[in-house]
Each structure stands twice: as C-alpha cells, then as structure tokens.
Amino acid sequence: MEPSVSIIVPVYNAGKTISRCVDSILKQTCRDFELLLIDDGSTDHSGAICDDYQARDSRVRVFHQQNSGVSAARNLALREAKGEYLQFVDSDDWITPDATASLLRAARDNDCDMVIADFYRVVGERVSPKGDIEETGVMTRQEFASHMMENPGDYYYGVLWNKLYRRQPVMEHRLEMNPAISWCEDFMFNLEYIRYTQRIIALQVPIYYYVKTKGSLVSQSVSLSRVVRMKLAVFEYYNQFYRTVLDEEAYEKSKLKIYRFLVDAAGDGVVPPGILPGSAKLGTERFHVNNDILAGEGPLFDQFRRRKLMDRYLETAALKHGLTLAEMRLMLYLRQIPAEITRGDLADFVSLPLRTCWALLQKLVSRGLVDVSPEGSTRExxxxxxxxxxxxxxxxxxxxxxxxTVLDYRMTMMAGLSQEEIGAYNATSEKIQNNIRQVL
Known part of the structure; x- marks a missing residue:
C-alpha cells in the first residue's frame, strides 16, 4: 500500500542539523508517510547519517547523487515519490509533531490540491510565528492569487516547505524544479503548480521551524548581468501566471499590484534577520513535556501523560482559532458538563481555582463563543x-x-491494538470507573 505523504529532504553537508530534522519527521503523529533523503554529494558525514536512518526505519529511503544542486535533488525525489501528497523539508529546519497530520487532514477534509500553513521564524534562541492569509475557507486559484498579489515577495508564498501538494498534478504535467535558476526556483515551481489547482486552503497554524537564512545572489558569486537576467525571467513568469489565471479585465485592474513584484525582487527574497512581532524564547512557543516525569510510573504519572497527550492535540486547535491552550481546554470541558452547573462545580471539574476558571470563562464570553445565563435567570x-x-x-x-481532537486522542491511545484488545480495554476501563464512582 502506497503512503499518503512523501516527505522530501534534500541533504548537502548537513551533518550538524540533519538528525534534528529527521527526528522531527519520524516523530510525526501521522505515521502514514515515506521519507526521501536525497544526499546531494555531501563531503561530510551527512550521507552516512542518512544511511543509518534508512537501516533503522523502513519508512526512510535514501538516494545518493553527485553534487548537482537542491533543484536536481528535489527532482530526483519527485521521480521516486510514491505518496498521494508531497511535503518538503529543508535539512537545517524541523517541523512540529502535528505538521504532516495537520496538512493532510486539511487537504482531505476540504478536497484541496494545496494547503499552505503558517511557520515559525527562528533567530538564535528566539522564535516568532509568521503567516499571511487569515481566510479560513477553501479558496479558488484566483482567490489565492489575489492574496499572493498583495505580498509577492513573502516567503510564505514563495517556498515549498510550508505547503502540501497533491502529487497527481505534478506527475500529470511533469512539473519539476528548474536547475538553471538559483533564485526563486521554489516560487516558480509554486506558480506552475497553482495553474493546475482548483481548491486551496490556508492553515493558520505554525507547523514549520525555519532557521536557514538563504544566501543572496551576490553571496553566490553570481554576476550582476546574470542576476538581472534571472530576476527578469522570474518576473516574466510571474506576470504570465497572472495573465493565465485572471481574465483580461481583472489583469488590467491588477497590473500595478502585479508589477510590485519587481520592487520586492530588489530585496533578493531574503527573510529579514530582524525578529518578528510576538516573538518568544525558543522552546516556549508550544507546551512543554518534562521527559523525566513522562517516564514515571504510577497513577499520577498516568494522569499526567493522558493530560499532556490531550494538550498536544488541543494546542493545534487552539492555534488554529487564536485561543490559548487554557481557553481551548476549558472549551473542551464545557462541551462535557451538564447544561446547568455551579461556579464551584465547574472550577472543580476543570481543576482550576475558582477565580482563574471564571476569568477564562469570561474571556470566552467576550470572544462571543460562550453565553452564560445572567444573574436574574439563575436557579438555585x-x-x-x-x-x-x-x-x-x-x-x-x-x-x-x-x-x-478527542478522536485523535483516542486513536493514539488505541494505536496498534486489535479490535479484541480494544474491546477488552473498554470493558476493563468501565469496571474501573464504576469502582471509582462507588467510592466517590
């Protein structure tokens, strides 16, 4: 059976970072993928590290080639990929544990050809989220192009690694990277791919850690004349893209915005080194799990592990809807409680101090998500x-x-169990819960 996703990682002299990258992929909550590591003639020990991962995990496939550049490495992976969808990761970056699952679910639930997601920009020990599209519904090709037109030089649109692609259009139209272009080659692939898409969705959840600052064309020792030629070639491709996806009237109205690409191109397409608003210390941007406590034995450790597992899935939903983890957790509890409840019983159920619980509830009320009966209508x-x-x-x-979230939590709990084992577990759990109810 073919995998749902082919995750593609070009590797060149990445000995210092490749393990972090690959480990983040192999720890995905979604297990239905293959990982293609393309060693592009590395002169350090990167190739040996890749081979070691292949020997230890059947999902990993390694290919070695003479140094030909990142585009040639990705093209080799495209020819070898077997998945229904394609995901790209750079060897000095890493992804969140829910990255593949989040992208895949968005694609399948909405029958989309492409999913684009927010990402984290990492500078030293600081990290900040980055996105662009706030629209939550499915977009047409033209609607997505309109968003891109507003900020064409943004990495959010130009790169491969914050997106999921359906492989069928790539194969059908023989799409690939252009090895002759060493600037915006990712963007040109995206433009070509989008021409064959019908449905696109934006996922407002950061799923990728971007730490590599791309080298400028000047740093690549490219001559000025070649720089100009490449940028004009890319612009012409960009311009032709809009002539294709827009009708003549819409194109004429948008021409000034389209030509903004030339201004943005002057910046060389490099992510600015400055930190973005809303930055945090790296490692605090998502919930933390203490591995020593995680390994503990006993009922309290069991409760801790269950809570942290639920938090992992709740956090993705919280990020998607702009809520804190605590607010999303309270939403989950509110989903379970009786229609009427006292303040004290609610705080007891959610295991929070009364004031903290009520303050969180009021935040949900102010967001327009929850209604609480006014004082005059309460019963006793x-x-x-x-x-x-x-x-x-x-x-x-x-x-x-x-x-x-609840379904994902339960599926993770029951992963690898047979139907007979699941039935036995449910029956035993019910007996245990009855014992607890009788005592309480």
Whole structure:
C-alpha cells in the first residue's frame, strides 16, 4: 500500500542539523508517510547519517547523487515519490509533531490540491510565528492569487516547505524544479503548480521551524548581468501566471499590484534577520513535556501523560482559532458538563481555582463563543446558584475541531491494538470507573 505523504529532504553537508530534522519527521503523529533523503554529494558525514536512518526505519529511503544542486535533488525525489501528497523539508529546519497530520487532514477534509500553513521564524534562541492569509475557507486559484498579489515577495508564498501538494498534478504535467535558476526556483515551481489547482486552503497554524537564512545572489558569486537576467525571467513568469489565471479585465485592474513584484525582487527574497512581532524564547512557543516525569510510573504519572497527550492535540486547535491552550481546554470541558452547573462545580471539574476558571470563562464570553445565563435567570440548588452555559453559533468550527481532537486522542491511545484488545480495554476501563464512582 502506497503512503499518503512523501516527505522530501534534500541533504548537502548537513551533518550538524540533519538528525534534528529527521527526528522531527519520524516523530510525526501521522505515521502514514515515506521519507526521501536525497544526499546531494555531501563531503561530510551527512550521507552516512542518512544511511543509518534508512537501516533503522523502513519508512526512510535514501538516494545518493553527485553534487548537482537542491533543484536536481528535489527532482530526483519527485521521480521516486510514491505518496498521494508531497511535503518538503529543508535539512537545517524541523517541523512540529502535528505538521504532516495537520496538512493532510486539511487537504482531505476540504478536497484541496494545496494547503499552505503558517511557520515559525527562528533567530538564535528566539522564535516568532509568521503567516499571511487569515481566510479560513477553501479558496479558488484566483482567490489565492489575489492574496499572493498583495505580498509577492513573502516567503510564505514563495517556498515549498510550508505547503502540501497533491502529487497527481505534478506527475500529470511533469512539473519539476528548474536547475538553471538559483533564485526563486521554489516560487516558480509554486506558480506552475497553482495553474493546475482548483481548491486551496490556508492553515493558520505554525507547523514549520525555519532557521536557514538563504544566501543572496551576490553571496553566490553570481554576476550582476546574470542576476538581472534571472530576476527578469522570474518576473516574466510571474506576470504570465497572472495573465493565465485572471481574465483580461481583472489583469488590467491588477497590473500595478502585479508589477510590485519587481520592487520586492530588489530585496533578493531574503527573510529579514530582524525578529518578528510576538516573538518568544525558543522552546516556549508550544507546551512543554518534562521527559523525566513522562517516564514515571504510577497513577499520577498516568494522569499526567493522558493530560499532556490531550494538550498536544488541543494546542493545534487552539492555534488554529487564536485561543490559548487554557481557553481551548476549558472549551473542551464545557462541551462535557451538564447544561446547568455551579461556579464551584465547574472550577472543580476543570481543576482550576475558582477565580482563574471564571476569568477564562469570561474571556470566552467576550470572544462571543460562550453565553452564560445572567444573574436574574439563575436557579438555585442546595443554596448555590446554577448557571446555564451554552455555546454560540460562532463556536461551531471550534466544537468540530474539538470532536476531531478527542478522536485523535483516542486513536493514539488505541494505536496498534486489535479490535479484541480494544474491546477488552473498554470493558476493563468501565469496571474501573464504576469502582471509582462507588467510592466517590
């Protein structure tokens, strides 16, 4: 059976970073992928590291070639790939544990030809999220092109590594990288690919850690005349792309915006070294798991592992909807509680101090996601006021993602178990829960 995703990593003298990159891929929550490592004639020990991964994991396939450049390495991988979808990772970067699963689900749930996602920009020990499209629904090729027109020089659009591609159009139209171009070659591939897409979706979740600052054309010792020729060739390709995807009237109206590409191209397409707004210390941008506690034995450690596993899936949904992990966790709890509950019982259920719990709830109310019955409409039970908490219509997409989160959590818990084992586990768990209920 062919894998769902082919993950492609070109490797050249990446001995210091390749293990971090590959480890992040092999630890994906989605297991249905193949990893193609293309050793582009490395002169350090990168090739041996790749071979070692291949020997240890059947999902890894390694190819060695004479040094021919990153485009030739990717083209070799495109010819060898077997997956339904294609994902690209650079050897000195890494991806979040949910990257492949998030991209694949977005593609399949929305029947999309391409998924584009936010990413993290890493500068030293600081990290900041970067995105561009806030639109959450499926976009047509023309709608996506309109977004790109506003910021054509942005890496968000130009690179391969924050996207998922359906392999069928690549094979059908024999798309590949242009080895003759050493500037914006990724962008040219994207432009060509988009011409054959119908449905595109943006995922507002950072799934990629970008740490490599691309070298400028000047640093590549490229002559000025060749620099000019390459940039004009890329612009002409960009211009022709819009002539293809827009009708004549729309193209004429957009011509000034299209020509902005020439201005952006003067910046050489390099991600600026400065840190972006909203930066944080690397390692704090997502929830942390203490490995020593993770390895502990006993009921408290069991509860810790279950909570952290749920948090991993909740965090993806939280990032997608612009909520904190604590707010998304409270949404999950609210999804389970009775229609009416006291403040104290709610705080007890979510295991938070009363003030903290109520402050979080008020934040959800201010976001228009939750409605809480006003004081005058509350009832009393045992001398305590009961509040009715309901979700607004705005919360519907979040509730749908919470249902997916619970499903993912359970599937991870049951991974590798037979139906008989799952049935036995469920029966045993029910007996254990009944014992606990009787005592409490």
């Amino acid at each position: 039970k045992g001398g305590k006021k009961l509040f009715r908490i309901t979700f607004s219509s705005q919360a519907s997409p979040i509730l749908a993602d919470l249902a997916t």
